[in-house]
């Protein structure tokens with residue numbers, strides 16, 4: 447990772463991004479070139495960091511139920527992803543192992559199939575959803591994609607847009623690009639206070655004060671508290687996810703599933719639960735892990751003798767309704783906020799579409815639906 | 827080649843490593859037995875195929891993986907030798923038969 451550039455300590459940055467997780471890093475990456483100087487302020491190693499504990503899906507199906515625009519935004523990101531992966535490889539030599547060969551949501555029994563089918567049809571019928579190819583596969587069709595598919599999997603929803611990356615390599619590649627591309631990465635710069643005067647933002651950290659003309663709040667679960675300092679009222683609701691990692695084996699599974707994938711280096715990830723557990727990301731729980739493991743073995747019985755090597759839990763960064771939030775502060779123009787629940791999937795559109803809007807100083811009207819105004823509709 | 831700091835245990839146990847019979851001290855870990863027999867590359871990495879051998883000897887580096895009695899990916903440093911044990915050097919990642 448790039449270290450703090452001491453010569454910049456007294457200067458003014460064009461844009462300071464608060465948070466060096468996947469959201470802040472993708473935005474900072476996309477800002478290079480369009481603005482002179484970018485800083486990324488990050489905490490130390492104590493932070494809650496979804497970007498280091500996620501499942502690594504680049505995933506479209508299931509996104510946008512209740513907000514059609516989110517489906518469309520996600521679709522656009524999945525289309526931009528090959529370009530992001532290619533550019534990162536070219537600029538940093540790091541292959542983030544993007545594979546977009548389609549993905550499956552395995553379903554067990556008629557009840558799950560009917561419920562999921564009806565759900566997907568409602569999702570696709572919403573205004574704002576750009577139609578895309580998807581299919582309900584029967585067991586045999588799914589088994590053609592998944593060698594050794596368990597008999598319990600009686601169907602699966604498939605789309606060609608879904609895929610995977612190695613999320614740790616993605617974060618590393620973005621940070622490696624900072625080192626080459628003039629982004630100052632400042633670890634141990636937790637922002638405590640944001641002040642705004644005379645068109646300039648002053649970010650107070652324990653060590654010093656950073657000045658910038660524009661700021662982007664991308665501090666994950668801290669965005670609620672930091673947003674309040676720039677007049678954005680963002681209700682957050684962390685959601686815990688647990689993941690089990692199985693030992694590496696030769697590659698068997700090429701088509702990822704929403705709860706089971708094999709990564710580029712052969713490790714298996716079994717995931718990932720959705721629990722309301724407040725900010726407790728330091729525990730894993732046996733009932734949840736047992737349920738995940740049981741479903742994985744029913745999906746692919748050969749995994750029965752592949753050993754687990756570790757398990758962890760991490761907190762998803764979520765606004766109350768689960769959809770992304772992008773907004774420029776009305777009270778402090780120049781302060782932008784970005785929060786989302788799928789920072790891997792959306793990394794490409796954050797870099798190539800959102801970042802240029804921030805550089806230009808205005809979010810496109812198409813993003814209006816992602817503002818926090820949706821939480822503050824007057825109640826009757 | 828490694829040599830023992832202390833004289834070997836009084837009793838000897840025989841194991842088979844890639845078909846060759848090796849005499850080990852009772853109580854040796856498989857990793858120690860391999861090193862004492864001059865076998866320092868017990869596996870190839872799953873990703874690049876680079877040769878690796880026991881490094882930490884205490885269960886954390888996973889560089890000592892071997893097959894033991896038909897079970898792949900066993901940590902040689904965390905397993906004690908047993909009379910008749912069959913050890914195989916592990917070449918590349920283990921396979922899952924689907």
Ligand SMILES: Cc1cc2nc3c(=O)[nH]c(=O)nc-3n(C[C@H](O)[C@H](O)[C@H](O)COP(=O)(O)OP(=O)(O)OC[C@H]3O[C@@H](n4cnc5c(N)ncnc54)[C@H](O)[C@@H]3O)c2cc1C
Nearest residue numbers: 465467468469493497500501503637666687788789790791
């Ligand atoms: C179990 C699990 C599975 C997931 N699976 C997927 C998936 O398959 N696909 C997908 O697209 N997404 C997935 N996600 C979601 C994805 O990981 C998150 O959307 C994404 O990582 C959020 O990135 P972030 O940068 O907003 O947050 P974080 O990774 O939390 O980063 C926030 C950063 O801000 C810093 N920070 C916080 N406060 C301050 C401050 N005051 N000053 C300076 N810096 C600060 C922190 O140090 C941290 O580095 C998953 C999440 C979890 C938990």
Ligand code: FES
Nearest residue numbers: 883887888890903
């Ligand atoms: S030598 Fe390190 S785990 Fe065995």
